[in-house]
Amino acid sequence: MAAARSLPHRHFDALIIGAGGAGLNAALRLAAADLRVAVVSKVFPTRSHTVAAQGGVNAALANALPDNWHWHMFDTVKGSDYLGDQDAIETMCREAIPTVYELEHAGVPFSRLDNGRIYQRAFGGQSQNFGGEQAARTCAAADRTGHAILHTLYQQNLRAKTHFFDEHFAVDLIRDDEGVTLGALVLDIESGEPLIIESKTTLLATGGHGQVYRTSTNAFINTGDGMAMALRVGGPLQDMEFYQFHPTGVAGKGMLITEAARGEGGYLINSEGESFMERYAPNALDLASRDVVSRSIVTEIREGRGCGPNKDYVLLKVDHLGADVVHQRLPGITDICRVFLGIDPAKAPMPVFPTAHYAMGGIPTDRHARVVAPARHGPEEVVPGLYAAGECACVSVHGANRLGGNSLLDILVFGRAAGTDILSYVTENPHHRSMRDAHLEPAIARLARWERQGEGERVADVKAELRRLMEDHCGVFRDQATMAEGVEKLKALRERIEGVRLRDHSQTFNTARIEALELDNLVDVGMATLMSALHRDESRGAHSRVDYPQRDDERWMKHSLYLREDDRMDYKPVRTKPLTVDSFPPKPRVY
Amino acid sequence: MNDRDAREIKRLQWQCRRGMLELDLLLNHFLQHGYAELDSDARQAFERLLGMQDQILQDWLIGQAIPADAELTALIARIRAAIRTAP
Numbered sequence: 001m002a003a004a005r006s007l008p009h010r011h012f013d014a015l016i017i018g019a020g021g022a023g024l025n026a027a028l029r030l031a032a033a034d035l036r037v038a039v040v041s042k043v044f045p046t047r048s049h050t051v052a053a054q055g056g057v058n059a060a061l062a063n064a065l066p067d068n069w070h071w072h073m074f075d076t077v078k079g080s081d082y083l084g085d086q087d088a089i090e091t092m093c094r095e096a097i098p099t100v101y102e103l104e105h106a107g108v109p110f111s112r113l114d115n116g117r118i119y120q121r122a123f124g125g126q127s128q129n130f131g132g133e134q135a136a137r138t139c140a141a142a143d144r145t146g147h148a149i150l151h152t153l154y155q156q157n158l159r160a161k162t163h164f165f166d167e168h169f170a171v172d173l174i175r176d177d178e179g180v181t182l183g184a185l186v187l188d189i190e191s192g193e194p195l196i197i198e199s200k201t202t203l204l205a206t207g208g209h210g211q212v213y214r215t216s217t218n219a220f221i222n223t224g225d226g227m228a229m230a231l232r233v234g235g236p237l238q239d240m241e242f243y244q245f246h247p248t249g250v251a252g253k254g255m256l257i258t259e260a261a262r263g264e265g266g267y268l269i270n271s272e273g274e275s276f277m278e279r280y281a282p283n284a285l286d287l288a289s290r291d292v293v294s295r296s297i298v299t300e301i302r303e304g305r306g307c308g309p310n311k312d313y314v315l316l317k318v319d320h321l322g323a324d325v326v327h328q329r330l331p332g333i334t335d336i337c338r339v340f341l342g343i344d345p346a347k348a349p350m351p352v353f354p355t356a357h358y359a360m361g362g363i364p365t366d367r368h369a370r371v372v373a374p375a376r377h378g379p380e381e382v383v384p385g386l387y388a389a390g391e392c393a394c395v396s397v398h399g400a401n402r403l404g405g406n407s408l409l410d411i412l413v414f415g416r417a418a419g420t421d422i423l424s425y426v427t428e429n430p431h432h433r434s435m436r437d438a439h440l441e442p443a444i445a446r447l448a449r450w451e452r453q454g455e456g457e458r459v460a461d462v463k464a465e466l467r468r469l470m471e472d473h474c475g476v477f478r479d480q481a482t483m484a485e486g487v488e489k490l491k492a493l494r495e496r497i498e499g500v501r502l503r504d505h506s507q508t509f510n511t512a513r514i515e516a517l518e519l520d521n522l523v524d525v526g527m528a529t530l531m532s533a534l535h536r537d538e539s540r541g542a543h544s545r546v547d548y549p550q551r552d553d554e555r556w557m558k559h560s561l562y563l564r565e566d567d568r569m570d571y572k573p574v575r576t577k578p579l580t581v582d583s584f585p586p587k588p589r590v591y
Numbered sequence: 592m593n594d595r596d597a598r599e600i601k602r603l604q605w606q607c608r609r610g611m612l613e614l615d616l617l618l619n620h621f622l623q624h625g626y627a628e629l630d631s632d633a634r635q636a637f638e639r640l641l642g643m644q645d646q647i648l649q650d651w652l653i654g655q656a657i658p659a660d661a662e663l664t665a666l667i668a669r670i671r672a673a674i675r676t677a678p
């Protein structure tokens with residue numbers, strides 16, 4: 001590996017790591033203001049995971065039914081199980097409206113109502129008048145909202161002369177002795193050459209980490225890189241125990257089988273052919289809430305009533321509904337089953353297992369997307385020059401659970417907020433700080449570690465084991481014993497990483513090296529998740545524990561902070577005060 | 592598989608990293624279990640396919656649309672067949 005001194009350096013006002021909706025919206029704000037902006041993305045920008053979002057983005061436009069931002073705010077606070085920060089939530093719900101109009105002007109082809117206004121569909125968790133009638137708040141560009149947003153933002157960035165480093169992998173952040181972020185060490189995936197990007201400000205916008213679980217809806221790129229980078233420079237990760245699972249993913253693969261399958265009359269069975277939801281939720285049955293259905297499935301499997309040769313999934317039946325209903329009302333599911341399973345769901349039941357979908361936790365920030373960490377003067381001191389936005393960040397608008405359509409909104413609003421704050425930071429701090437070789441050493445050492453030759457375990461094997469471990473010990477079934485055992489196993493696995501070796505040490509397109517660096521990241525976010533979940537002995541939002549089934553506001557109205565040093569936990573209060581309106585105090589969350 | 596194929600597969604592997612899980616699964620699987628058998632025309636078609644936008648690829652591979660290019664249509668059929676037959 002090259003010595004620090006000989007590495008090429010490039011200089012920018014702002015470095016943005018990640019080219020999903022969050023990164024591109026921040027970049028656009030900056031490039032339009034004539035800053036020198038670098039966007040680094042490990043895959044070609046329009047292959048970012050934002051492209052997968054189909055459902056839509058929430059904004060209280062009141063085009064289809066009465067609505068206003070304050071009702072949206074209420075729903076979001078309630079949905080978060082009161083763990084969301086109400087100042088950030090107010091910001092997001094107010095900003096939603098201009099954000100969607102801005103996208104419309106930029107050319108996102110939103111679906112329309114007959115009167116020409118943007119069409120809005122109803123999603124779960126949306127209400128009028130603070131918990132009243134159903135609201136319709138989700139704006140969509142047919143079933144390809146994420147794709148439309150991503151392509152529009154990318155085109156606009158090209159026009160604004162944002163500098164793209166496509167297929168470059170960010171390895172680690174670089175900081176000086178005072179803790180100010182100076183940029184990052186990145187790797188050109190094609191040539192294998194390292195490069196130092198020096199910048200006055202750095203934004204982490206690297207998306208989620210669904211790949212830490214064996215069964216996930218997330219693409220392979222979602223490995224929590226930015227979160228792990230933040231941990232490695234000594235920062236905390238917040239509320240990592242809150243991870244949203246969907247009860248029915250294709251077993252062993254992860255793709256979603258939408259709730260519509262059960263909505264149309266589909267039901268789950270175990271190896272004995274029993275419709276087991278009758279035992280867990282005698283009234284709601286298969287339409288019980290997501291966490292109840294997820295946990296019931298896993299309980300059946302744990303008790304030996306799973307299906308298949310390994311007894312590791314249950315079956316979702318829609319074959320009694322008739323081919324017409326299945327093929328016409330569930331075309332997406334029909335296609336997925338045909339391609340991946342070679343079955344027609346109108347004729348055969350589908351193997352399903354809960355699938356990991358969305359991270360509520362991440363790098364703690366304030367509502368200006370500035371990264372904050374506990375320090376001398378309190379739990380939320382701003383880390384100079386460092387920003388985070390999108391799924392890798394925790395601002396925290398989703399608290400313990402995210403509402404559908406709120407995460408595209410989150411990435412756009414806080415991506416833009418990051419851009420706005422970076423503008424003023426760069427005005428106040430117009431010069432690059434000096435970068436010394438010593439500042440580069442930790443990042444270079446991490447790269448060099450993977451150059452070690454010889455025999456050792458394989459990255460793919462350890463990664464598969466990690467994903468299985470996380471699913472078994474920190475998935476939808478959580479209790480003290482299961483998670484404590486998981487922590488011990490993960491600590492042992494983390495030690496083993498030292499002994500993992502690459503077989504391939506070539507330079508060009510060495511994807512094995514990238515996968516090794518991703519594995520480091522997955523292990524770190526996995527530990528953050530397990531430790532945070534083990535310590536929170538209550539059930540709230542997506543974190544539901546069998547041994548502590550109740551929410552405990554007295555002890556747990558606080559955010560978890562995990563620190564990598566000694567795997568330490570810390571906590572900070574929830575920001576319950578909004579900016580201009582009254583707080584929404586905690587209430588039982590019933591729908 | 593010869594050395595040249597192995598190098599080529601490494602290069603293409605990163606092009607098979609996409610924004611959607613369905614594409615990751617189908618394309619990577621085919622690269623490991625089908626690509627080596629392609630003749631040079633079909634390999635070029637595979638490159639062309641990888642140059643497409645994710646959403647279009649998704650429509651084609653999942654079966655919601657068919658490309659106008661017959662070579663791509665044939666290739667897509669092979670990719671879809673591979674995911675169910677190979678290990």
Ligand SMILES: Cc1cc2nc3c(=O)[nH]c(=O)nc-3n(C[C@H](O)[C@H](O)[C@H](O)COP(=O)(O)OP(=O)(O)OC[C@H]3O[C@@H](n4cnc5c(N)ncnc54)[C@H](O)[C@@H]3O)c2cc1C
Nearest residue numbers: 018019020021022042049050055056170207390391407408
């Ligand atoms: C199947 C699916 C459907 C969804 N549907 C909806 C929906 O309808 N509505 C909604 O609101 N939300 C939805 N979501 C959630 C939403 O899509 C994501 O939360 C959101 O798109 C994340 O955007 P982002 O900008 O934070 O990150 P991403 O879009 O994931 O982008 C991350 C970027 O970081 C880059 N990157 C990562 N690591 C590195 C590294 N080490 N070096 C360099 N670059 C790196 C990647 O290349 C990429 O460009 C859905 C999610 C899934 C999985």
